[in-house]
Amino acid sequence: MDDESAEIELLEQNLNKTRQISHRMTSILDSFDTRLARLEKSILPLYTSTQILNRRANNIEKALLKIDEVASSQEGIEAEFSLISRGPQPGQLSVYTDVVERLNASIAFKQSDQDSLQTAHLVETGAKKLTQLYTKLVAEGSAGASPPPGTDATANLFPEDILASLNPLVRFLRTLPLPATHPSHPAAPTIMSTLKEAQKGYAEMRGAWARKCLETEAKRVLDRADTIDSLNAGKEFGYWASSLLNVAEEEYGYLVDLAPLTTPALIASAYSTLLNPVLVLFSTTVTSLIAFIKRSLHKHTFLALSSYESLVLLQSKWDMLLSRRGADSRKETKTNELKDGLHALRAVCLRSFPEFLADLRMASMGKGADMSTGLADFTNSVVQYMDRLPEVQAAVGAALVTLGDGNWKMGDGMKTASGKSGEGDEQVLLQHYIYDVVMTTVKSLTELSKTHRRPALGAIFLLNNISYLRQNIMLEPRHDALRDLLSLPTTSMLESNFRTAKAGYFDTNFSPLMQALSDDPKEKGKTAAKEKFTRFFDLLEEVLERHKLARVLEDDSEARESIGEDVIKLVVPALQKFTNKQREKEFSKNPQKYIKMTPDAVEKQLKSLYFEG
Template identity: 50%
Template sequence: MDDETAEIELLQQNLNKTRQISKRMTSILDSFETRVAKLEKSILPLYTASQILNRRRSNIDKTLEKIDDVATREEDLSAEESLILRGPQAGQLHLYKEAVERLNANIAFKAGESAEIAKIADLVETGAKRLVQLYTKIVAEGSSGPTPTSDRINTSLLSLPSTFPPTLLPTLTPIVKFLRGMPIPATHPSHPAAQGIARTLMDAQRGFSDMRGNWCVKCLDAQGKRLVVRAGTSDVDPLQTGREFGEWVEIILATADEEHKLLQSLAPLPPSSSAISSSYALFLSPILRLFNSVLSSLVALMKKNLQRYSFLALSAYEALLSQQGQFELVLSFTTDMGAGGSFSSSKGAGGGAMVGDKSGHDILREGLTTLRSLCLRSFPEFLADIKLAALPTAVGKGGVNVNADVSTKVLDFTIETVKYISKIPEVEGAVSAALLALGDGNWKMGEGIQVGQKSKGGDAGGDESENVVLEHFIHDVIQTTITSLQTISRPPSRRPAFGAVFLLNNVAYLRAFLPAALLAPPTVELVQSNFRTAKAGYFDSNFTPLMQAISDAPLSSTSNTSSSLTSLGGGGKSGQVKDKFARFYELFEEVVERHRMGRLLDEEGVERERKVVEEEVVGIVVESFRRFCVKAGGKGKNTQKYIKKTPDDIEAEIRSLF
C-alpha cells in the first residue's frame, strides 16, 4: 500500500506542475496574439501598397514583351515581303513555299488584327501572282519553237508535234502542286486573299489553254494547208488525199485527247469538272476553227469539180464518219460542267467549245452533212457524164474527140469507169451508206426513177441491203458505159469496121480490168455477153468478107473488082478460082491496113482477151483458107500460081496484128 500511496503523490505533483506550465503557456500565447494583432494592424497598409506595385511591375513587363514581339514581327514580315516581291528563284522554290505558308499561318492565328491581316493577305496574293508568272513562263517555253516541217502524216501519239516537252515537267509539276494548295473560296472561304488568288489562278489556266491551243494549231496548220494544196494537184489521187484528211483528223483528235490529260495534270486550279471543261473549251476553239477552215477549203474544191473529187468526198466522209464517236467524246469534255460551277463558260449549250456562233457539235454535224450531200450528188453526175460522152458533139475527158471515125483507142471514160469501180472497195462503207440513203436506182436521174423510193435490198439498216444497192449501182454504171460505147461505135461516129474494133477494145478493157469481186453474177454476165457480141461484130465486119471471098458461092457480079478479075481471067472454074484468090488477098490487105491504122487490143493487161481473139481469128480464117487452097488445087494445074501467100504466111501475118 505504501508504494501505491507514494506513486499517487508523485502523480499529484506532476499534475500540479503541468497546470502551472499550462497557465504560463496560455499567458504567453495571449501576449503573442495581442502582439500579432498589433503587428498586422501596422503591416496591412504596407502590404496593400506592395500589391499595387507588383501589378504595375507585371504590366510593365508585359508591355516590354509586346514591344519586343512587335519589333521582331515587323522585322520578319519585312524579310517575308522582300522574299515574296523578289519572286521564286531557281532551285529555291521550297524557300518561297515556306514563306507563303508562314504568311498563311499568321493570317490563321491573328484573326483580330485586321490591318496586319490585310497586309499579309496582300503579300500572299502577290506570292501567288509571282508563282503564276513563273508557271506561265514555263508553259510559254513549252508551247513555242519551230513547228514540224515533215510532209509525212504520222498518227503515233509518241510523235505528236504538239507534245509538251517532258524536260520541263520536273520544274513545272512542283509549281502546279504548290498553286493547287493556295487558298481559294472553295477550300478557304474565310481567307481574305482567296478571291484574288482564284482570279489569278483562273487567268493562268485560261492562259495555259490559250497558249496550248494556239501552239497545237500552229503545229497542225502546216499539214492542213498541205492537204488543201495536194488536193488541188492533178497528179495526186483524190482518194489518197481523202485518206490523208482522215489521218489529219485522227492527229487532231489524238492531240486533243493528250492535251485534255495535260490540262488535268498541269492546270493551276484544283481539278474540277467546271474549271477543266471551261478551259478545255477555250483550248479547242482555235483547233475547231482550223478543222472547219480546212474542211471548208476541201468542200469548195469538191464543188468546183465534183466528178474529179468524188472519191475525195467519199474517203473524207468515210474517215470523218468512222471517227465521229471519238470526235463526240472529245467535244463532251467541254460540256461536262458542274451545276453552278463558278468557272462555267457563257457560250454555247453547256459551255462547250465555240467557233463564232457554231458549237463544235454543229461544225461536225454540218461537215458530215455537206460531205454526204456531195457523195449523193456524185453518183448521178458520174452516170450523166458517161451518157454525155456518147453525144455527137461530145468531147471526151482529156480533150480527145470521141467522134474520130477511125479511132479505136480505149476512151478516157472507159478507163475512168474501171478506175471508179476499182476504187470503191477502199471506201465501200461510205459508198454503200450513201447509195442506200440516195435510194436504189435514184442515181439514174431523168429515167423515170422516183426519187426517195425504198431500197430493193430490204431493210435500210441491213448489211445485205447495202450490198444489193452497191451491186445495182455498179451494174448500172457498167451498163451505161457499154451503152455509150455502142452508140459511139455506130455510124456516123465510126466506120463499121473501125467501130467494131473500137467497141471490142473498150469492152475487152472493161472485161480485163473490172474487179471481179465487186461484180454480181448479172453484171458478170452483162460484161461477158457484150464481149461476145463485140467480138462477133468484129469478126463480121472484118473477116466475113474474107470468108465470103473463098466460099463456094460465086463472086458477086456487082463487085467492081471481081468483074475486072473475071474479065482478066476468063470464064470457067479456073477463072473463078483466080478471082477468089485475088479477091481474098485484096480484102486481106485491107484488113491488115485497117489493123495498122486502128490497133486491136493493144492495151497492156488485155493479153488474155487478145489471145482468145487471135486464136479464134486464126482458127476461122487460116483453116478456111487452107481448106480453100486444098480444094482449089484439084481444079487445075496452074492453081499454085494464084497462091501469093500460103496459109502459113496468112497465119503469121494475122498473128502479127495482135
C-alpha cells in the first residue's frame, strides 16, 4: 500500500508540474498572440502600401512596353510610307507588292479606326503608284514607229519585253480590294475609280496605236488604187480590211489578258473605246475610196466590184468583232461601219451597170468619117470588161439581184423588169446582163460603121470589131468561166452578127469586082470586054491599096486566112472564067494591055492581103 501511495503521490506531483508548465505555456502563447495582433496591426498599412506600389510598378512597366511598341510601329509606318510614296522601283516590283499586300491584310486586324484609315491610305497610294506604272508600260508599248507599208500590221503589236513586265503587275492589280469583293474596305471605292481610269487610258492608247499601225497601209492602198490593176487594187483593200480585223482580234486578246478589271461589262466598254479610232479609220478609208471611184466610175468599176466582194467575205468576222463591244455599246452607236461601207460600195456598183451600157450607146454617136478600121476603144473596153466579170462574179451577181432584172437598161427608152429577183438568180441575171452588153456593143458598132463615108472601110471596121468580140468573148475567152455566163441567145447573136459583118465586107469590097466580070446583055462586043477588064483591075487595085492601109482581122490569123480563102474562091475562078471566055473571042489583038495580071498573079496578090509570109 505504501508503495502504491508513494506512486500516487508521485503522479500527483508530476501532474501538478504539468499543470504549471501548461499554465506557463498558455500565458506565453497568449502573450505571443497579443504581440502578433499588435504586430499585424502595425504592419497592415505597410503591406497595403506595398501592394499599391507593386501594382503601380507593373502598370509602369506595361506602359513602357506599350510606348516601345507604339514607337516601333510608328517607325515601321514611316518606313512603309516612304517605300509606298517612292513607288515601285525597277526590278523590285515584288518587294513593293509584298508591302501593299501586307498593309492590305493588316487592315482586318487593326483595333482602332484611325489605324485602319491610315493603312488604307497607304494601300490606296500603293495602288495608284502601281497603276501609274501600268499606264507607263502600256504607253511605252503603244509608241514608236508604225509597221512599214506592205508588212503585217499584227507583227510585234505589243513588244514581248513590255508584256513580260506587265503580266505580273496586272495579276497583282486584279487582287486589289474593290467594292464588289471588299465592301467594307476604306480604300476600295478609290481603287476602283483608279483602275477604271487606267483601263480607259489603256483602251485609248491601244486604239490610237492600232490606228497608227493601220493608217500607213490604208494610205498606201488609196495611193496605189490609180496605179495598179483595178481588181488587184480592190483585193489590196480587202487585205487591208482583213488586216484591220486581225489587229482588232489581237487587241481583244491583249485586253482580256491585261485589263485590271475583268468583268464582262467593263471589258466590253473598254473594247468599244479601243475600237472607236480603228472604226473611224475604216470609215474614212472607205469614204475616200468611194470618192476616188466616183471621179471616174467607168475606169474604176472593177475596183468597186472587187472591193465590195472582198468586204462581203469579211462580214461574219466583222459582226463577231462588233458583238464584243457589248449590247449597251451597240444600242448607243447603232452603227455597223462594214455594212455602211458595203451599202455605199454597192450603190456605186449598181450605178456602174446602167452607166456602162449608156457609155456603149453613146459610142454610136462618134464621127464615123474620121474613124479607123481598127478596133474601137469601146470594143476593147467590152472585152476587158468581160474578161474581168468571172473574177468578181459573186459581187456582180449580188449587185444585179439588188438592181433587178433588166433595170440596168434604164434610160434607153425600154421598160424595166417588173419581176423581183432573189438569191439563186445571180447566174441568170448575169447572162441577161451580158447579153444586153454584147447586143448594145454590136448595135453601136453597126451604127458607127454606117456613118463612115466609105462603106467599104466601114464594113472592114465592123468585121474587125465583131470578129474580135466573137473571138475573145465566145471562142477563146481569157477565163473559161466566161463561157458559163454566155447564154444561147448571146452566142447565137454574136454568130449571126459575125456572118452579117462578113457578108457586108464581101458585099462592099468584092461585089463591085464580081459585077465588073458579070455578063450584062446590054454590054456586048469587044469594047465592053475591054472596059470590064479595065474596070476590074482598077477596082482590084483599089481593093489592094485599101487592104494595105486597112488590115482585116490583123490579130486573128486563122480567121483572116479563112476569109482570104473565101475571097480567092470568089474572085479568082470568076476572073479565070471571064478571061478564058474573052480570049476565045479574041477581044483584043493585044490582050496583055487589058489583062494586067493573070489569075495566078491576082491570087498571089490577094494572098498577100490575108496570108502571112
